[in-house]
Amino acid sequence: MDTEDRRPAAIRVENLQKRFGEVEAVCGVDFEVRAGETFGFLGPNGAGKSTTINMLCTLLRPTGGRAVVAGYDVATQRDDVRREIGLVFQDMTLDTYLSAAQNLRFHGQLYGVPAARLETRMQQVLELVGLWDRRDKDVSTFSGGMKRRLEIARGLLHSPRVLFLDEPTVGLDPQTRASIWEYLNELRHQEDLTIFLTTHYMDEAENCDRIAIMDAGRIVALDTPQALKAAIGTDRIRLETDDGAAAAAAINRNFGLEATSAGGALVLQVPDGERFVPKLLADLGVPVRSVSVTRPTLDDVFMTYTGRTIRDAEAAPGSEIPAMFRGRR
Amino acid sequence: MTTTVTPLPVADVHRPPSGLAADLRAARIVCHRELLRWLKDRRRLAAGLVQPLLWLFVLGSGLSRVVNVGPGNVDFRTFLFPGVLATSVMFTAVFAGVSVVWDREFGFLREMLVAPIRRSSIMAGKCLGGAIVATSQAVVILALAGLCGVPYSPVLMLELLGVLFLASLSITAFGLLLGARVANIQSVMPVIQTVITPMMFLSGALYPTAGLPTWLALATKVNPVTYAVNPMRHVLFTHLDLTPAAAKVLDHQLTWGGWPVPFALQLVMLAALGLVAFAIAVRRFSKTD
Numbered sequence: 001m002d003t004e005d006r007r008p009a010a011i012r013v014e015n016l017q018k019r020f021g022e023v024e025a026v027c028g029v030d031f032e033v034r035a036g037e038t039f040g041f042l043g044p045n046g047a048g049k050s051t052t053i054n055m056l057c058t059l060l061r062p063t064g065g066r067a068v069v070a071g072y073d074v075a076t077q078r079d080d081v082r083r084e085i086g087l088v089f090q091d092m093t094l095d096t097y098l099s100a101a102q103n104l105r106f107h108g109q110l111y112g113v114p115a116a117r118l119e120t121r122m123q124q125v126l127e128l129v130g131l132w133d134r135r136d137k138d139v140s141t142f143s144g145g146m147k148r149r150l151e152i153a154r155g156l157l158h159s160p161r162v163l164f165l166d167e168p169t170v171g172l173d174p175q176t177r178a179s180i181w182e183y184l185n186e187l188r189h190q191e192d193l194t195i196f197l198t199t200h201y202m203d204e205a206e207n208c209d210r211i212a213i214m215d216a217g218r219i220v221a222l223d224t225p226q227a228l229k230a231a232i233g234t235d236r237i238r239l240e241t242d243d244g245a246a247a248a249a250a251i252n253r254n255f256g257l258e259a260t261s262a263g264g265a266l267v268l269q270v271p272d273g274e275r276f277v278p279k280l281l282a283d284l285g286v287p288v289r290s291v292s293v294t295r296p297t298l299d300d301v302f303m304t305y306t307g308r309t310i311r312d313a314e315a316a317p318g319s320e321i322p323a324m325f326r327g328r329r
Numbered sequence: 330m331t332t333t334v335t336p337l338p339v340a341d342v343h344r345p346p347s348g349l350a351a352d353l354r355a356a357r358i359v360c361h362r363e364l365l366r367w368l369k370d371r372r373r374l375a376a377g378l379v380q381p382l383l384w385l386f387v388l389g390s391g392l393s394r395v396v397n398v399g400p401g402n403v404d405f406r407t408f409l410f411p412g413v414l415a416t417s418v419m420f421t422a423v424f425a426g427v428s429v430v431w432d433r434e435f436g437f438l439r440e441m442l443v444a445p446i447r448r449s450s451i452m453a454g455k456c457l458g459g460a461i462v463a464t465s466q467a468v469v470i471l472a473l474a475g476l477c478g479v480p481y482s483p484v485l486m487l488e489l490l491g492v493l494f495l496a497s498l499s500i501t502a503f504g505l506l507l508g509a510r511v512a513n514i515q516s517v518m519p520v521i522q523t524v525i526t527p528m529m530f531l532s533g534a535l536y537p538t539a540g541l542p543t544w545l546a547l548a549t550k551v552n553p554v555t556y557a558v559n560p561m562r563h564v565l566f567t568h569l570d571l572t573p574a575a576a577k578v579l580d581h582q583l584t585w586g587g588w589p590v591p592f593a594l595q596l597v598m599l600a601a602l603g604l605v606a607f608a609i610a611v612r613r614f615s616k617t618d
């Protein structure tokens with residue numbers, strides 16, 4: 001959201017902690033999510049994202065700190081919190097024996113959606129995720145992407161103020177992931193809703209208004225994706241010339257920059273690459289064969305704050321969730 | 330920069346009523362799901378019916394030629410009838426309760442646990458659903474009463490249904506309790522075989538409890554299932570024209586240390602055992618890490 005929202009924060013978290021015996025899964029996080037915002041938690045497996053979400057949605061008791069969701073304390077006003085939130089868990093939670101409509105009806109009735117409204121609301125949310133035509137089909141016949149969409153529809157059915165999505169696209173192929181995001185973006189426009197989601201996909205985090213980067217139970221950075229990338233800096237310019245050594249010397253002499261050679265090309269870092277390239281070409285004095293500018297990615301941001309890439313963090317021993325906590329999809 | 334803030338669509342924020350009415354409503358919704366699943370699951374329906382038929386007409390007919398059930402020429406199938414009813418109800422109800430393990434493993438339990446309703450109402454809904462399923466399957470066996478020498482007396486049928494329903498409720502609660510303690514689907518069958526099957530055998534569902542060796546008589550008395558089987562048998566045999574000698578064997582009076590336990594107290598025991606199982610199960614499901 002680029003506009004200021006004057007409503008009270010949708011989620012306010014102060015020094016929230018969770019320890020499982022020896023394991024400190026969440027070691028004191030602070031953040032605020034504004035009403036209407038789409039807020040993302042980005043981090044590798046085992047960072048503590050699911051644990052945080054489960055505390056915010058009252059399924060886990062914090063061992064320290066405080067969290068207020070939609071104006072209610074997650075520890076002392078559980079039912080109030082539960083009425084105001086919608087949930088899409090990391091693992092599937094549909095009854096595959098039942099049809100899509102039966103799953104939704106069950107949910108709507110449990111949440112006390114008035115019977116007169118339930119059928120119209122079901123149509124709204126099923127149309128939103130493109131499943132209205134399949135409403136009477138058994139969920140067991142659905143693909144992974146369709147099940148996810150149905151779960152999103154179900155999470156919205158009782159018109160929650162905050163929608164939580166834990167890894168909404170994990171385990172789906174890239175095309176399906178993209179389509180889930182189309183639906184989510186659509187939803188941001190149609191419903192007056194705060195969205196809190198977790199992901200370990202960099203490209204998805206880009207869709208959020210703001211993201212918190214989480215690693216080993218801590219938030220290491222929090223801002224808009226643009227600001228995070230801008231803060232670490234610099235664009236990368238890759239330059240192929242006829243004479244690398246001469247070019248490097250010229251760059252040093254004319255611009256006071258250090259160029260490193262990599263794979264037969266020169267690489268240099270500058271704050272605003274696209275404005276720098278014309279000057280570079282004009283003043284270099286060495287014929288240039290090709291030039292490219294790369295912006296910093298969230299990968300670079302993650303690297304800067306944690307000292308490794310998110311893929312390395314995933315591969316690290318101990319970051320994997322024990323099999324018993326993993327459900328099936 | 331100032332923007333107008335879109336107010337929340339107030340009409341959309343539902344406040345389901347709380348209190349007993351809300352709990353009952355939630356239980357009814359959960360129960361409805363149990364019934365939907367049961368009606369969709371043809372195999373479960375069929376399995377629930379084939380078993381009792383095997384007992385009554387294969388085992389019962391096979392043995393009726395060699396087994397003489399006490400004095401008075403009572404057909405072995407007649408004797409077996411209440412036991413088979415009890416066995417059928419027992420397995421159906423236990424499975425209905427234990428199905429919470431499937432709910433947990435396939436994730437649906439979370440969907441229920443995170444809803445703004447009391448957990449006891451979820452569990453009550455499951456018990457109610459299980460009891461309706463188990464009683465309905467028993468009705469089909471009741472329909473075969475005539476083939477087993479049991480009269481179609483409306484009073485008898487109503488009384489049997491009442492006891493069956495109470496037993497189903499209690500046994501489903503017991504199944505829930507088992508489900509709460511079983512870690513995963515793989516352990517369900519072994520637990521059923523080591524807990525439920527012995528309880529079925531020790532309940533006297535399949536043999537008269539008169540004149541048992543002391544250890545077996547004692548095991549029968551501490552076995553909760555006995556308090557489901559015995560009332561059923563009592564209801565049935567008081568409606569048959571038995572000689573006093575036959576009644577003494579077939580409708581054997583349950584005693585505690587020589588004291589005859591009244592029929593009503595047996596039913597109270599049945600309900601109380603169910604309530605205890607229910608309370609422990611609810612406590613286990615209400616725990617939050």
Ligand SMILES: Nc1ncnc2c1ncn2[C@@H]1O[C@H](COP(=O)(O)OP(=O)(O)O)[C@@H](O)[C@H]1O
Pocket residue numbers: 020023024025043044045046047048049050051052318319320321322325618
């Ligand atoms: N119920 C639990 N008991 C013990 N440890 C847990 C439990 N749930 C999560 N953990 C541990 O807490 C850490 C964070 O896990 P999680 O929140 O699932 O991470 P993420 O969702 O970011 O992948 C991991 O080390 C995980 O093994």
Ligand SMILES: [Mg+2]
Pocket residue numbers: 046049050051090166167
């Ligand atoms: Mg997770």
